Amino acid sequence: MKRRFLYITGIIGSIYTAILTLLGYHAANRLMFMKLKDHDLIVRREIIAKRFDEHWYETVRKEDFWVNSPNEYRLRAVFLQPLETTRTMIICHGVTENKINSIKYARLFERLGFNSVIYDHRRHGDSGGKTTSFGFYEKVDLHAIVSAVRNRIGSRALLGIHGESMGAATTILYAGEFEEDADFYIADCPFSDFSKQILHILRTSTPFRTSMTLRVANLFLKIRDGYTTSLISPREAIQNIKKPMLFIHSMEDRFILPEMTKELYDLKEGKKMLRLFDKGAHAMSFNENPEEYEQEVLRFLHHFGFTDA
Known part of the structure; x- marks a missing residue:
């Protein structure tokens, strides 16, 4: 028995x-190997929502360039230069998206006096790379992008980084690990800890x-x-960041909970601001609150002396 x-x-x-x-x-x-959104679907979605003006994109002064990643593949980037200025934003899209999703932010920053660099994360869009790592390898790629942009605009030019979702986590991981070569950061709906996010x-x-x-x-x-996943922890990286940071999240977000942004805000020392929007699902703060979003970014830039507006 x-x-x-x-x-x-x-x-x-x-x-x-x-x-x-x-x-x-x-x-x-x-x-x-998370399933990526179809490129044409993203383009149609952004055109229908009037966040992507094809004529503007075709006619604006721009430079298409490639950046060699230390991870041994190439990253596709576009330097959008509608303005005669060296003030520049690097924009990091979220997982499953591509650089077309970043154009809405490029237009926002154009109105605020900045040119922008949009690029495809590894395995997304036109960039190389076999896997998505949710910031672990992407932060190294961002470091390479920042270096390439600095070479173009000069060491004294004002440079900011805006990230959405995985792009926001990547921005924090980059800034916390590498010598900071940007002047400020905007983190829109980042996760604070990847293991915790996956369990959620x-x-x-x-x-x-x-x-x-x-x-x-x-x-x-x-x-x-x-x-x-334990090595992807913005909550640890955030404690090393000294430059000003604006945190943004929507209270209706059920994919990455707003409590994660609140945690990161509390852990960040020094110069920081936080804006929580009532409306908007995940990564929809700008889409649902475009005017308020722009005003909040302007207030942040003005508060820390990055604009005279």
């Missing part, structure tokens, strides 16, 4: 382990509510892509 019990227990344990391994492998795959998604969108799936997924991530 005892042997039979041990035999059955062993079978159940083996099945459980096999299922957990499959779930972990699948979760790691979903992270590394698992518990709200799947039947797998334990951390065990994430632990197994991390094993596959480490083997296949060289990192674990």
Whole structure:
């Protein structure tokens, strides 16, 4: 009887382990190869919403250029120069999007007196790279983009970085790890800790509510892509950032909770501002509140002496 019990227990344990391994492998795959939005779909969406003016984009003075990533692929970037100025913004889009989604912010900053550099993250748009790493490798890419932009505008030119969602987390990770070569940052709906964010998604969108799936997924991530989710932690990086930062989030966001931005704001020392909008789902603060969003950015720039407006 005892042997039979041990035999059955062993079978159940083996099945459980096999299922957990499959779930972990699948979760790691979903992270590394998250389905990207179709380029034409993004273009149509932005045109219909009147956030992308094709005529403006075709006629504006611009420079298409490539940046070599230290991760051994090339990044596609576009330097939009509608103004005679060296004041420049680098704009980092969110996961599954591409640089077309950044044009709405480029137009905002144009109105505020800045040219902009938009670019595709690794594995997105026209850029190279085989996997998405939610900031782990993207922060190194951003460092390369910043260096390339500095070479174009000069060491004394005013340079800011705006990031949305994964782009905001990437901005924080970059600024916290590398010597800061930008003058200010705007972080729109970043996550504060990637492990915590993945657990939130698992518990709200799947039947797998334990951390065990994430632990197994991390094993596959480490083997296949060289990192674990615990290494993607803006909450740790934010404590090293000295330059001014504007934090933005929407209270209706259920994908990345606004509490994460509040946490980052509290952890950031020195010069900072926070704006929480009542309206807007994830990464929709600007779309739902365009005028208020622009005024908040202007107030931030004016408060810290980056504009005379």
